[in-house]
Amino acid sequence: MPAKMEGIRIEIPPRFKIEIDRERCKICKRCTVNCTFDALSFNGDRIVTNHDNCVACQRCTAKCPQEAITIRANDMAYPVHFAYTDRIRRIGWEQASTGGVMLASCGNDLPYRSIFDDLVLDAAQVTNPAIDPLREPIETKCFLGSKPKKLEFEEKGDDIIFRTKLPPNLELATPIMVGQMSLGSISYNAQIALFKAAQKVGTLVGTGEGGLHPDFYKYGDIINSEVASGRFGVDANYLKKVAALEIKIGQGAKPGHGGHLPGEKTSQLISITRMIPKGTDALSPYPHHDIYSIEDLQQLIFALKEATRYRVPVGVKIAAVHNSAAIASGMVRAGADFITLDGFRGGTGATPRIIRDHAGIPIELAIATVDQRLREEGIRHKTTLCAGGSIRYSADLVKALALGADVAMICTPVLIAMGCRVCQQCHRGLCPWGIATQNPAYTQRLNIEVAATRISNLFHAWTEELREICGAMGIDSVESFVGNRDRLRYVGPNPRIADILDVKHAGEAWG
Amino acid sequence: MAEHEITIDALDKDGNPLRYWVLNEKIHDAADSGAKHIIVKDVLGQRFIADCMEHSDVKIDIHGTPGNDLGVFLSGPTIEVFGSCEDQTGNTMNAGTIIVHGNAWDVTGLAARNGKIFVRGDGGYRIGIHMKEYLEQKPIIVYGGQVKEFFGEYMAGGILVALGLRIRNGSVEDVSAKEVVRGSIGSGIHGGTIYIRGEVPEHALGVSATLCSFTEDDLSLLTPILEEFCEYFDIPIEKIWEREIKKIAPSSSRPYGSYYNPRTV
Numbered sequence: 197m198p199a200k201m202e203g204i205r206i207e208i209p210p211r212f213k214i215e216i217d218r219e220r221c222k223i224c225k226r227c228t229v230n231c232t233f234d235a236l237s238f239n240g241d242r243i244v245t246n247h248d249n250c251v252a253c254q255r256c257t258a259k260c261p262q263e264a265i266t267i268r269a270n271d272m273a274y275p276v277h278f279a280y281t282d283r284i285r286r287i288g289w290e291q292a293s294t295g296g297v298m299l300a301s302c303g304n305d306l307p308y309r310s311i312f313d314d315l316v317l318d319a320a321q322v323t324n325p326a327i328d329p330l331r332e333p334i335e336t337k338c339f340l341g342s343k344p345k346k347l348e349f350e351e352k353g354d355d356i357i358f359r360t361k362l363p364p365n366l367e368l369a370t371p372i373m374v375g376q377m378s379l380g381s382i383s384y385n386a387q388i389a390l391f392k393a394a395q396k397v398g399t400l401v402g403t404g405e406g407g408l409h410p411d412f413y414k415y416g417d418i419i420n421s422e423v424a425s426g427r428f429g430v431d432a433n434y435l436k437k438v439a440a441l442e443i444k445i446g447q448g449a450k451p452g453h454g455g456h457l458p459g460e461k462t463s464q465l466i467s468i469t470r471m472i473p474k475g476t477d478a479l480s481p482y483p484h485h486d487i488y489s490i491e492d493l494q495q496l497i498f499a500l501k502e503a504t505r506y507r508v509p510v511g512v513k514i515a516a517v518h519n520s521a522a523i524a525s526g527m528v529r530a531g532a533d534f535i536t537l538d539g540f541r542g543g544t545g546a547t548p549r550i551i552r553d554h555a556g557i558p559i560e561l562a563i564a565t566v567d568q569r570l571r572e573e574g575i576r577h578k579t580t581l582c583a584g585g586s587i588r589y590s591a592d593l594v595k596a597l598a599l600g601a602d603v604a605m606i607c608t609p610v611l612i613a614m615g616c617r618v619c620q621q622c623h624r625g626l627c628p629w630g631i632a633t634q635n636p637a638y639t640q641r642l643n644i645e646v647a648a649t650r651i652s653n654l655f656h657a658w659t660e661e662l663r664e665i666c667g668a669m670g671i672d673s674v675e676s677f678v679g680n681r682d683r684l685r686y687v688g689p690n691p692r693i694a695d696i697l698d699v700k701h702a703g704e705a706w707g
Numbered sequence: 708m709a710e711h712e713i714t715i716d717a718l719d720k721d722g723n724p725l726r727y728w729v730l731n732e733k734i735h736d737a738a739d740s741g742a743k744h745i746i747v748k749d750v751l752g753q754r755f756i757a758d759c760m761e762h763s764d765v766k767i768d769i770h771g772t773p774g775n776d777l778g779v780f781l782s783g784p785t786i787e788v789f790g791s792c793e794d795q796t797g798n799t800m801n802a803g804t805i806i807v808h809g810n811a812w813d814v815t816g817l818a819a820r821n822g823k824i825f826v827r828g829d830g831g832y833r834i835g836i837h838m839k840e841y842l843e844q845k846p847i848i849v850y851g852g853q854v855k856e857f858f859g860e861y862m863a864g865g866i867l868v869a870l871g872l873r874i875r876n877g878s879v880e881d882v883s884a885k886e887v888v889r890g891s892i893g894s895g896i897h898g899g900t901i902y903i904r905g906e907v908p909e910h911a912l913g914v915s916a917t918l919c920s921f922t923e924d925d926l927s928l929l930t931p932i933l934e935e936f937c938e939y940f941d942i943p944i945e946k947i948w949e950r951e952i953k954k955i956a957p958s959s960s961r962p963y964g965s966y967y968n969p970r971t972v
Contacts, residue, residue, distance in 0.1 A: 286972040290972045294968045299968060426818070430780070432759055432782040432801060458969065471820055471844065476897050476961050477961060479963060486817055495754065499754075499780070502731055502755040503755075505735070624969055
């Protein structure tokens with residue numbers, strides 16, 4: 197690397213301006229303590245703002261007892277150019293200043309059209325009565341694992357004996373599970389809140405690729421251990437003390453890339469759990485170096501099944517990419533008891549910005565084409581189809597299920613439930629809410645019991661809204677709702693999408 | 708009844724090789740019912756042998772050629788192979804010892820976290836990739852012969868050794884010093900150490916891998932490891948000291964620190 201030259205940095209105007217109402221401000225300095233990005237300080241006389249460092253996380257505004265702070269977007273007047281937008285100009289100046297690969301976190305923030313938002317739902321009217329979820333049962337229970345093609349029974353005198361050997365299946369109280377967020381990308385407090393909430397709700401939580409802290413072994417019944425290319429924390433306990441195993445081939449936010457934990461977040465705790473030097477970047481290899489073909493994937497699936505003596509379901513997660521349907525077919529035939537599709541809008545703790553914003557395909561298309569392909573090949577029953585990557589709220593959940601997903605996989609919404617403001621600075625380890633950081637001064641701001649309760653509240657709300665939709669359609673069980681594409685209609689601008697989804701356009705009907 | 712020693716034939720009564728899940732079930736059952744020395748004969752490519760076994764007082768002898776993933780997730784036993792291994796020997800190993808009287812090919816010891824692997828012969832690509840360590844947990848892999856590219860890629864800890872010897876029953880010779888290792892050694896290394904008993908030209912070093920001086924500390928670290936190696940394969944340790952051992956270590960514990968720009972603009 198050449199020695200640093202003077203004057204290379206192009207000054208880029210700050211994105212936000214911190215306005216302090218000096219009349220209301222009592223100089224209690226609470227904002228300077230709470231800000232983790234070094235945007236507020238006290239100079240002995242008054243509060244000093246450093247606009248450059250502000251990321252609009254809104255921590256200061258939430259904590260100011262005088263409501264004296266307002267964060268404004270710094271709208272500078274640049275000559276209008278719809279091609280060289282503000283965003284693109286700024287990226288250019290920054291890359292010229294540093295030459296580095298732009299790193300980002302959270303999910304794709306570009307205004308790609310959401311296909312979920314172009315789908316509307318049916319309701320039962322006259323020909324098919326609605327069911328009242330307030331007074332009648334609507335089943336939301338589902339089972340994760342491979343199902344047999346048929347059930348065999350044997351008659352022995354008066355008794356009927358069940359003969360089929362069932363593959364391992366896990367019962368989920370609701371068709372929503374928490375995806376993979378590692379200890380490292382999120383804090384110890386955040387992870388334990390997730391486990392507590394999942395235990396209460398009756399669903400699964402992923403460990404992410406940061407290993408499983410021994411304090412968490414007791415939550416094993418609701419844990420889905422991730423076996424990623426870095427193999428962090430993959431020891432006998434990690435494999436044997438949990439309810440499910442998931443091989444991470446890809447992730448929606450960064451298809452083709454491995455996991456990435458910046459050195460800022462490799463604290464002493466993470467160094468112990470992952471067994472790497474403190475302060476080093478944990479960059480997982482892009483491929484698993486023992487998976488170079490579909491046969492190799494089968495090999496790892498069975499290495500895991502053998503390790504657990506065939507006791508737990510073993511699944512595979514891929515990013516939603518161009519040939520997801522063909523890949524998924526291969527995965528199911530390779531023995532995956534469940535497959536997880538992660539769409540291109542999925543979140544992440546750290547990724548190159550160009551990958552986050554431009555690689556992958558929408559989850560809506562991936563769910564529909566994978567479900568279709570597996571049905572056509574007669575192997576749909578062999579796997580549970582889980583899908584995520586911007587299932588933002590209950591409306592998306594409902595539409596994802598109707599398109600063909602058995603279970604929705606969510607991550608960002610549970611972080612939002614814990615208090616995340618989506619400021620998209622997760623990769624820097626400075627999360628002021630104590631969620632995406634390893635700094636103990638910040639993580640202690642996240643109250644575990646409060647966070648756990650908020651997460652289970654979210655699950656409860658979504659499950660009830662799912663019941664509302666099912667009831668309104670006259671459906672009494674989620675099983676009858678999954679893949680029921682006829683209850684969706686497309687209202688978007690591109691009829692080709694409706695074709696690929698195998699969803700009719702609004703106005704088209706039967707009879 | 709728990710037997711102290713048990714022999715398992717990997718062929719069925721018709722002389723056909725057992726499928727791996729059948730063979731592995733026999734091995735697991737034997738260990739679970741108390742056998743301490745399990746001898747497996749006529750092994751012919753069966754995979755996942757000793758997968759995630761945790762019995763630290765069990766020894767498994769393998770006669771024949773085990774398939775891929777021998778000792779994958781191994782967490783305790785000692786395995787001695789009288790033959791050569793395929794790929795991924797000791798894959799993601801946690802504890803235990805694997806001794807191979809033959810070769811062991813690609814990605815041996817992938818992501819190993821502890822434990823020891825001693826191979827008499829040669830190896831393939833990406834041996835010891837992403838090995839890790841913490842305090843006393845320090846994996847060790849020693850190859851008696853030659854290895855191919857990406858030896859110790861992305862190492863975060865542990866000790867990796869290639870000796871460049873040709874060891875046969877009752878004889879040991881040097882392999883040419885130029886042919887002990889190939890290119891991209893230790894590419895991305897940020898922890899741990901690689902020792903090569905042979906030539907290491909500058910262009911063969913991977914990203915962030917640098918040659919360092921071999922000191923007294925290295926000598927005291929390596930001696931017990933090499934003594935153990937010599938004991939398994941019955942060769943004199945003096946033969947090893949005849950040629951210089953090169954040491955490769957990380958130039959930085961954060962080689963990609965300046966590669967990324969975390970600023971959001």
